[in-house]
Amino acid sequence: MAEAVVSVLGKLAVVIANEAQFLGGVEKKVERVQRELIRIKSCLIDADSKSKGDERVRNWLNELRDLAYRIEDATDTFYLKVEGHRREDASILHNLIEKVCSKPKQLYFLHKLGNELDDIQSLLEEISKSTVIYGIRDLPLEDESKGEAVKMPLRRATYSEVDENEVVSMQADKEQILKLLHPEKTSRRDVISIVGAGGLGKTTLACMVYKSAKAYFGYHIMLSISQQYNLIDLLIKMISKDNHSVPNDRDEGYYVGELNRILDSRRYLIILDDVWKGDLWNELKEILPDKKNGSRVLMTTRHNEVAKSADSEIPPYELKFLNESKSLDLLLKKVFPYKKSNEECPKDLLELAPEISKKCKGLPLALIVLGGILATKELAYPAWERVLETMNWHSDGSSCMQILAMSYDDMPFYLKACFQYLASFPEDHVISADRLIRMWVAEGFIPLEGTKTMEESAEDCLEELAERSMVQVLSRSANGLIKRFKVHDILRELAMREAIDENFVTVFSHASNDTMPNRIIRRASLQAEKKNSQFIEYVGRNTRSLLLFEAKYCTTGLHWSNFRLLKVLEIEGWSHKELELKSLDELIHLKYMGIRNCTIDLSSCSLHHMRGLETLDVRESPGKQPCDDFWSIGTLRHVRGHRNIFEGPLPKCIDLNHLQTLKWVTVEGAFDWKLPNLRKLGIFNNRSDEWVSIANLLKTLPLLVSLEIRTVWALPMEIVYPKALPNYQNLQSLQLIGDWPENVNVEARLLPPHLVKLVLLSSQLKQNPMPELGKLNSLKKLCLRTRALSWDYEGPIICPEGFPALQYLEVKDSHSNIKDLKVAQGVMPKLTYLKVNAEIEVYLPPELQHVRVEKW
Structure with missing residues (x-):
């Protein structure tokens, strides 16, 4: 509190x-x-x-x-x-x-x-x-x-990392499920169910199986099923899997027809994760075609009767609780993730650890979270013994929640606030880390720490939640920062319970009561269509944060003038109409505004009245850009526009000392921008005479670490090789979309030496760039996308040497004549993930046979 x-x-x-x-x-x-x-x-x-x-x-x-x-x-x-x-x-x-x-x-x-x-x-x-x-x-x-807890050593994992500590002992289960899924086992459409209690690892196992099995299927998708699922939403997700454009305003029959057309001649694998009711399969089995081609459906559920009703011919696969030996192994691997626990763990703690692990009753989630608690303690017998002494409950079915609650109680106060805030997001919601971090900063949860920015301290807070296993990381950036994550439903239940107890967040969801408590609502999250009228009735002038995940149902009855003390506003999916923003300028306390999947007109309101605005994030909402006076808001820290939002000319003079992120903007004519603290910049350039101004701007950005430039013109040398950057040596991410200068080839010595991520698109390179790019010793992610190589480039892409740090390689260039990708022995020793066009043959050395290869 x-x-x-x-x-x-x-x-x-x-x-x-x-x-x-x-x-x-x-x-x-x-x-x-x-x-x-x-x-x-x-x-x-x-x-x-x-x-x-x-x-x-x-x-x-x-x-x-x-x-x-x-x-x-x-x-x-x-x-x-x-x-x-x-x-x-x-x-x-x-x-x-x-x-x-x-x-x-x-x-x-x-x-x-x-x-x-x-x-x-x-x-x-x-x-x-x-x-x-x-x-x-x-x-x-x-x-x-100065308590027992010690500062957790924060790690920056690889972006494609799968936490092996959390899948211990599941390899045998994975192999059994893969045998059941194999298309040659039967031609009928089999439904295989994984059954087990919450926290046993059903979703983790399903993810492992999905990654290994999808190569056998022409169509594959994994869907998270909430307790209150929406069939049409699920159909839209399945139809849009292959980048199909899907209208949002059709009836169920239309979507059923579209899905049948997509699946008609394809063998498919569909994973339905966390199914609560048998009604779902009763609806889907009439929709999904059974062409007797070995298609499969994999379902995870807590309820045996749901599994048995799905396919009476295949008994459910029941996940078991871990035995004492495997429980101890998982606990210690969480405490010592990169070391041999029997060598690094002090002998007296090895004697105590079995007693601690027994308390978890073989439940993996409880063991992982408990390991996160022990990882914050001193490696001393008294510290671990005190943890054991607090675990004095009996086997009454509440052990897991008790352990999770103990992990929550062990957090510093600011981290508790960050964790409770996760209750604001719907069940199974994929959360964008940078959006959440900016909300935390706007809420005032993040303590100042030395010379770090608030955002850097917030990244550490999120990393600590991950280290404590309170969130599940889905993806990381090339430099190891968390990009997307989810919250296990049991942990979300804990966050909800604590948030309700402390009147921290009020959630309007299917599970919430019809009558709300008699209290002032400070933060409100709308997560259910049927709660709209209740939501409008209870939120009001004292509400400081609004998160609208069912905003398409708020088109009537919600007036911005009722929320004049609002600090955080997040809107997702405002029906199919243009979002009304005219009275938003009355929200002068607003610090964070994020709008997704809406059509907006930012020119209709005087945003400059929001004198404390820090974040404007409309990256997924097309519309009109804000008026010039918007750029006079001196508190702006992050501005993320949709590619159509900032296409008009921006003011010639912008002076924003706190701005860290500016994407995407279109430049026209000469301009003079003073952005001394800018770290991330994304620019569109539609005119060939703007490069001098852009180059002059780059010279004034000493802290820039990420640069993205898109153009329909040829890129000049000073942009391809941006040596004018004051921070050239430390530029980490470079994305160039546009033709390279005539007869200019890739030269590693001219690129930033510490580059971590490089994306090339429409470069029209005439020579194989891999021999030079392999010399970039810090490069972790490399993407060669459409027309990165010239249309008349012939022959294979050969990687003869180098790439000591590369983890992710993408070659998505359907416009070239590339047929082969060949990696020599000893090259790319850290590669974990490779994405290529379906027609490209991949040749990897023996030591890289474990690499996950995905084709499309």
């Missing part, structure tokens, strides 16, 4: 620093409230640790949290009134009237704020005195990090 107080303290500091001229005599009251909160903050660590076992302490924390929210509302509401006067029409007549009339209005608002702060101060003093009654110690703030 400490995050509420920390966030409010940050807000008060900003108010005192920036708005002192408007506070008048109330400024002293604000400072007094701030001092009292700082004193109470130092008690929060001890109080939070005691709250689980003492209802009085929990009530104390609830009172403090609610009061912190009240302080935030009071100061922000006052700021809202002041800002309203700033935005009045600046006519001469109006200015004369303002001089006469504005002072009484301001005094009235100050009087109301002063009275509210007096009440708050009295309550704060009472709360402060009660720390003695409840036995809460006044801890120095710096002691927060």
